[in-house]
Amino acid sequence: MRLARVLAIVLRQFYLIRGSVSRVLPLFVWVAVDIVLWGFITKYLATVTTARHSLVPALLGAVLLWDFLTRVMQGVTMAFFEDVWSRNFLNVFASPLSLAEYVGGLVLSAIATSTIGLLVMLLVASAVFGLSLATYGATVLPFVLVLFLFGIALGVFGSAVVLRLGPAAEWFVWPIPALVSPFAGVFYPLATLPGWMQGVARLLPPSYVFESMRALAAGGTTQPGALVIAFGLAIVYIVLAAWFFVRVHRHAVRTGLIARYSAESIA
């Protein structure tokens, strides 16, 4: 793997974002709006409930961390979609760039873009609603890491789906976080779910993060084993997503899909 080739993908993304307001604003505007909206909902709920613990770290913290995961996923898929939208597959895949270097570039781009979103969310959440991630102590780092890894896995999986099914399939990718969130127990304890949904939740790394986060917000402690399971699962999903992408790419090379992606531009 050659770093310069990985950085070329990151540089491409930097050029695109730098030169486009429509790419800069989504990095932080929607997450900031989300935090403001949920911040006020949280404040309102705090006045009408008798929750024993503060709703801010439990609810607003959940929104912040879930939005972070979503931004990570979209960071990968958006960088990939740039090649879809500009019909650039032939130029990219007929070059010395390896698949690992290409996906590595997408992931590095996602780190940069999702970090911007996270910083803006933290700024708004702390300045307006008094949320501090310090509430969760040092465990916030594994929280963020697990969500980051799972977001990468979803992003790579979503990119593979579009590579396999064509540009129109991006509409399958955008709702992925919304499909996962009911099972991940972002806003409620897993015990709220019926048995079969709890079974699915145990296979999802974010569910361990949000259960732990609620326990901490309620003044309890986390089970270190839970975060180890979450981390292990996230790694498994990364490996599965990478395997799926490689399989889809091989299929695309075998059937001529990659060449056809470009051919559509002159059809």
Added chain:
Amino acid sequence: MPALPADATPPVLAVSGLRKAYGETVAVHDLSFAVGRNEIVGLLGPNGAGKTTTINMILGVLQPTAGAVRIEGLDLARRRTAALERTNFAAVYAPLPGNLTIAQNLRVFGMIYGVRDLTPRIDALLDEFDLRRFRDVKCGVLSSGEQTRVALAKAMLNRPTLLLLDEPTASLDPATAQDIRRRIRAFATGGDSGVLWTSHNMYEVEEVCDRVLFLSRGRILLEGDPRTLPAAHGKSSLEELFIAVAREPLALAAMAPHPPAPGLG
């Protein structure tokens, strides 16, 4: 392919037994040919003959059903990155991203191809292809002729040993096309590179190519010098020969004095 002597330099491109089948449909039949150093080989044929399929297989974006592609002796299937570092291409159906400027596109692809001293290389290519004044213009707003020149500049970035050009002058006016042909000719003869060139402009092919391969229905039907081949088959021009290949491939195959020879002509 005939075996090369142990001390011989391998051709820039050696294709042997290349075949691509989609189920029962065979797009390319056991194609074998080579491109030597300082040689420009024209890959000609009517639409659907298998030219782009062949080029896609040489570029590694389409997996052959059988056969091998070697670039400077490197097996593309086994040493893809090393082989493609020595290769580049320009095709009318693969413009560079329109949302980046020329300089940005050349920088990104220069990094992908591992070009050393990239900034002076980009500057030199901007001058060579008369693109200096468009340096910071997004490729999407350029005319098709200008976009073609950008694609050619990208194709030259890494000074490829094997240059693949799929109708490189299709969008250019005659004066610019002549200039581009002269530059590519100089590129092929000046270093140790070889060029595989597809075109439907027979005048251009006759002017530029050292050798042509006529493809029909995925097979090499004829091979030879574009300046002498028409007369050898009773045709007055390369264009007439092309039309005959497109319309009467079986009759021409029967007329061929020798079976199409694999390897260097």
